[in-house]
Amino acid sequence: MAVESSEIQRGEYLPRVADGLLTQALQSSGAVQIKGPKWCGKTATAERQSASQVFMQDPDRSATLLALADTKPSLILRGEEPRLIDEWQMAPQLWDAVRFAIDRGRGRGRFILTGSATPQQEPAHSGVGRIARLTMRTMSLFESQESTGVVSLGELFDGNHDVSGFSDFDIENTAFALCRGGWPEAVVESRVNVALRMAADYVEELLDSDINRMDGIKRNKTWMRLIMRSYARNISSQASQSTIAADMQGEPPSEGTLSDYLDALSRACVTEDLPAWNPRLRSKTAVRTSPTRHFSDPSIACAVLHATPEKLLNDFETFGLLFESMCIRDLRVYADALGGDVFHYRDKTGLESDAVIGLHDGRWALIEVKLGEKQVDIAAAHLKKLADRIDQDHEGRPSFLMVLTATAAAYRRDDGVLVVPLATLAP
Template sequence: MSAKLNSNRYLPRFVDRLIERKLGYIGAVEVRGPKWCGKTQSALQHASSWTMMQDPDKRQDYLLLANTKPSVLLEGAAPHLIDEWQDAPQLWDAVRFAVDECDEPGRFLLTGSATPASAPSHSGAGRIASVDMSPMSLAESRDSTAEVSLAALFNGETDCSGYSECDVEEMAYLICRGGWPRAVTLPDKEDSLELARDYLTTIAEQDISRADGVSRNPQYARLIMQEYARVVSSQATQASINKDLKNRDIDLSRDTVNGYLAALRRLYVIQELSAWTPSLHARSRITKTPTRHFTCPSIAAAALGIGPRALLMDTSTMGLLFESLCVRDLRVYAQVLGGEVFHYHDESGREADAVVQLRDGRYALFEAKLGSAFADDGAKSLLALKEKIDTTVMGEPAFCAVLTPGGYAMRRNDGVFVVPITCLTA
């Protein structure tokens, strides 16, 4: 069996660049993210040997070895992959020790779809580097024309051009399908929509109780994910989520709800967007509450029990899930550039759905709008925020952009870019 067995069907991921780079300078690389997002296949593109902890024929032997002689599970040509290492958390310390013993880069790859309930004895700092992986962006799933580069916009490119035929109907499908590699490659659209629903069922009925060994009610898990889906792309507080559950006669204590949400974070199912705190000309209270997001908007659609047609009939919900899709893709593209994604909202109502900030301090402001007809509103909002930022401290934003489902990419007369998310790439 070859590590490149599925190479002909493998759709390259942006995270591959990060894995390759980190293997060149550090002893071990951990690839972490939600299950089914493609971690194992990506890791196999770089591995020369592997140990699959969830192999049903060998699982019990592997767990026994992990407790008695973990070094046996590390044997194999480098880079050696240990898939789903969190099933035996002691392997983290074994890998760390092995790297200390032989200080060579690129020895191990680890994948994990959950944060282990019991933390390893050592952090792995300086020995193990972590790479976060998301479900596929539209560029990776080949649903983007990839004519507009985020890197080029940051580097001052002003000749922004491109065209996507994606309309709101197609976008509704892309939201509900999500970026799950298996869904992306299925030829039947109806079948591809089932993956997110199956994912939700697996999380609610199995994984949420396995995350930390605490038995949880699948019905409550579904209801909590449904309530979380109702507040996607908003700064709803955890207290308001608890209150909304009580208003629906779901009488769970705050600690219980918090426990479910913590388990969903541990499984990389939910992934909040932190607030950006720039220096401003005028004093203003910035909302520090994170924006609520699932790791893929398809989970929200599945939790709400809606498909593309129902989503089209509810433009308010579709707008929020479209924003969440844009955040997912910006996270993937920004990661390649060494950047992070935030949100901004203040008491005066000025906001940016997403702020991408690079390590060198450059930043860009984004608004997500369901069509180019709403680009004016998005541009006005971004320009109003731009005027409020103290550029003597922060510098001018590298650019401002309104993200739409499809249509033409262009630079407006006011300098704001209009970019279909289905034209964007890293």
């Protein structure tokens, strides 16, 4: 497969969308919590804007720090500010200590809390008004410097729809990027085989220790692997919990146990389902409210399915579902930069939109994902039909309709629908 190795130097920091979001959050809040999957780059991003750091997983100091957190957590907070507390969830009481310190002190941008898991036990206080929350994901194609960025999502929302441009990021590159994922270490790795191995290493470390270390609950590794495999087989679908259970080999766990395992994957930021959009419609039509299943990075699905770039090129059905998941990841990153969220839409008639971007100021857009050019006409027709079904007197007109593809050219169709390759998109 003709995939070029990365020209990025190992150890080089590639700018992230989260850089600007963190700067803004520090200017408005006493502390910022950065949440996201392990290895997505949270610590590197936070370190660049911190003045001092404490690492709760430091093997030389972890036992001492945990003991200190139990006896006098305020000592861990001492240091030049902004002070980074990495993997704070290992001592959840630090959350309340940070909140109390902010209440007692003055100024903003005092602490940065990073973590790859959500504690099962909620802190005594929510932190509302004191601790801003920032979700960080794996690298989008724009952040990994694989998207040309000639089509700006922000400009589309502002009304600039005269899109044009080309990308030489072909279908083979797309298959490789899916299997490699957006893990920063993999992105800068020049050896293709090593880069492709990192997602599998992530899964194995997760199964071996991370998912248990998160809350101290010992979970069945075989069950967890089967659940993740079922999740991967149902990626980009609205598969129910019972569907996931039925798809597992052998005797599945009980409903309660399965719920616990799925919750653990979500709290560890391994999965990130896409919620449903519920707009006001012109006519009474039942809207499906089940979330669409996604991993935080599509390479996790590739790893548990043992999918390689070569296998994906011979299985376009699976390729298409995984490509949709990669599009959702990138759209989420870009929507964060614009102050928005990503949803999906599907009603009882089967009319759907793979992604709906809703900005906090009320603007919205519909997006369908198609791997190739042949399906663009059908996708465009569905988008226009769905837009007509929305009560635009209440919701407003859509800012744009887009078919997001893995093709080469970005252009505007005669019917106004935009055709945009993922590898040309930027915030």
